[in-house]
Amino acid sequence: xxxxxxxxxxxxxxxxxxxxxxxxxxxxxxxxxxxxxxxxxxxxxxxxxxxxxxxxxxxxxxxxxxxxxxxxxxxxxxxxxxxxxxxxxxxxxxxxxxxxxxxxxxxxxxxxxxxxxxxxxxxxxxxxxxxxxxxxxxxxxxxxxxxxxxxxxxxxxxxxxxxxxxxxxxxxxxxxxxxxxxxxxxxxxxxxxxxxxxxxxxxxxxxxxxxxxxxxxxxxxxxxxxxxxxxxxxxxxxxxxxxxxxxxxxxxxxxxxxxxxxxxxxxxxxxxxxxxxxxxxxxxxxxxxxxxxxxxxxxxxxxxxxxxx
Numbered sequence: 501x502x503x504x505x506x507x508x509x510x511x512x513x514x515x516x517x518x519x520x521x522x523x524x525x526x527x528x529x530x531x532x533x534x535x536x537x538x539x540x541x542x543x544x545x546x547x548x549x550x551x552x553x554x555x556x557x558x559x560x561x562x563x564x565x566x567x568x569x570x571x572x573x574x575x576x577x578x579x580x581x582x583x584x585x586x587x588x589x590x591x592x593x594x595x596x597x598x599x600x601x602x603x604x605x606x607x608x609x610x611x612x613x614x615x616x617x618x619x620x621x622x623x624x625x626x627x628x629x630x631x632x633x634x635x636x637x638x639x640x641x642x643x644x645x646x647x648x649x650x651x652x653x654x655x656x657x658x659x660x661x662x663x664x665x666x667x668x669x670x671x672x673x674x675x676x677x678x679x680x681x682x683x684x685x686x687x688x689x690x691x692x693x694x695x696x697x698x699x700x701x702x703x704x705x706x707x708x709x710x711x712x713x714x715x716x717x718x719x720x721x722x723x724x725x726x727x728x729x730x731x732x733x734x735x736x737x738x739x740x741x742x743x744x745x746x747x748x749x750x751x752x753x754x755x756x757x758x759x760x761x762x763x764x765x766x767x768x769x770x771x772x773x774x775x776x777x778x779x780x781x782x783x784x785x786x787x788x789x790x791x792x793x794x795x796x797x798x799x800x801x802x803x804x805x806x807x808x809x
Contacts, residue, residue, distance in 0.1 A: 503714070505535045509566045509575035512540040513651050515673050518702055520579040522676070523599060523718065530800050538577050539564045560793040563704075567593060570704060578704040582697030582727060583670075587735035588792050589704070596712055598703035598727060600720035602652045602672035604699035604748060606692045607630065609659060610666040616685050623665035623707035626658060632766050634744035635692050638767030652677055668692075693746035693761045693772070696730040717728065722751045725782050732786030737762065737794070743805050747789070749782070756782050760789040762798035771798045 506527075506776040510520035515536070524536045543565045562584040569575045571592060582598065607734065608616045619625075624753070625636060626648035633645045648655050648667055659667045671686050700723055705711035737745055744765060749758035756779045763770045771793045777785045794802075 503531075503534055503710075505537060506531075506577065506714075507537050507539055507575045509539050509541050509569050509578040511543055511562060511566070514650060515677055516579075517582075518676050523579050523701060523703060527715075528601065531714075539569070541575075543568055546791045567704065570706060571717065573706075573802070576705070577715065580699040580702045580704060582702040583695040585697070585702050585704070587731050592637055592707055593704055594707045594712075595702050596715040597703040597718040598720060598724040599701050599718045601700040601723040601726070602675055603686065604694045605671045605686040605689065606668050606694060606698075607671040607674055608666050608668055608685045608687060609656065609682055609784055610684045611659060611664065613684055614665075616666070616687065616691075621664055624663065626655065626662075627748070629668075629695070630742070631695055631744045631746050632692065632764035634765055634767040634770070635746070636668075638763065638770050639691070640765070652679060652774040656682060670695075689748045689759060693759055694748050696745070696747050697727050698735045699750075700727050725749075725756065726751055727765070727777050729782040729786040730755060732783040733758065733760050733790045734786075736787045736790035737798070738806075739804060743802060747786070749786070750778055754779055756785060756786055758782075758789055760786075760793055762793050762801060764801050764804075768795075769797060769801055771796045771801075 508520055508524060508726045509704065510516050510791055520538055523543060531716040543562045552573045563580050566578045567590050570578050571590060600623045621640060622644060624644045626646050627633060628649050636643050644761040649656060651695060652669065655667055655669060671683065674680055674683055691772050702757060703715045703718060705715060730747040733747045734745060744763040747758060755776055757776045759774045773789060775785050775789045
């Protein structure tokens with residue numbers, strides 16, 4: 501291949517760097533002779549820490565600056581949490597590989613190891629995700645939801661010192677950071693439908709044959725098929741961070757099942773549906789599921805949110 505050194509772009513958080521190193525370690529199995537250099541790039545989402553993500557802007561908060569570096573040729577690969585990636589990528593860039601997915605579920609960490617179902621009716625729960633907020637309030641409108649930003653350590657400290665009863669984080673991040681022992685309970689997708697692509701990583705490259713071939717060995721086909729359905733669902737809804745949207749697809753042999761959700765932020769208008777079909781139709785199923793929810797009433801919710809933004 502003739503490559504001696506590969507520059508990999510990443511955010512600077514502990515989790516982002518751990519994810520990037522995990523991908524590099526996988527690549528080293530195939531390319532032991534190549535030197536990998538990690539270049540840390542600060543994104544808008546990293547710079548603004550005192551506002552909820554939904555208020556700052558849509559998808560792309562944690563990827564735009566990294567993608568610009570990739571387009572300019574300052575880096576060769578970019579490693580992202582797939583749930584941070586917009587469904588439409590910039591000119592000249594593509595998803596080169598999607599490695600095998602980590603646990604996609606949401607994890608609850610409670611103050612005193614109380615199970616989720618035993619939390620008090622008026623429990624104070626920390627999360628900055630409108631998706632989680634809507635589903636929590638749909639389960640119990642008396643929950644008090646408070647904004648929670650920062651890295652994993654910061655969020656756990658806030659749980660301990662700010663009088664919260666529980667916080668909700670992505671299980672994948674805790675497991676990748678070696679902090680699975682902090683998890684009180686993982687919530688099944690029936691209770692809390694995950695974010696699109698949650699638990700999966702995206703290896704973004706320039707649309708050049710050399711890089712497509714280079715990262716191809718990392719691609720995990722069952723994961724790639726599942727998230728293609730989820731991302732097609734999101735693309736059809738044109739969803740960003742300002743709307744509670746969730747989807748989770750899983751392969752069972754040759755069949756794929758995808759669950760989708762659109763809700764308002766209070767969890768009062770709540771549209772959820774499941775489709776099954778051939779895995780070859782993953783993208784079409786994602787789009788079809790979005791159409792079903794739009795026709796059920798999700799279109800009104802989305803139109804209201806986008807009219808305000």
